[in-house]
Amino acid sequence: MGELVNLRQRKKQIERARRAAEAAANRAAHGRTKAEKERTALESAKAERDLDGKKAE
Numbered sequence: 001m002g003e004l005v006n007l008r009q010r011k012k013q014i015e016r017a018r019r020a021a022e023a024a025a026n027r028a029a030h031g032r033t034k035a036e037k038e039r040t041a042l043e044s045a046k047a048e049r050d051l052d053g054k055k056a057e
Contacts, residue, residue, distance in 0.1 A: 032040075
């Protein structure tokens with residue numbers, strides 16, 4: 001026989017793990033300094049400009 005599992009507890013465990021992952025993603029997105037946010041914005045703008053410059057028309 002396999003191990004008995006309480007489904008209610010398992011669902012709660014899965015939900016806790018999902019919330020922890022979401023919290024980690026939010027910390028990464030919102031837990032940055034103003035300088036880091038500006039640098040990321042500048043890097044993405046430069047990448048977009050570079051890509052636009054290489055498009056064949």
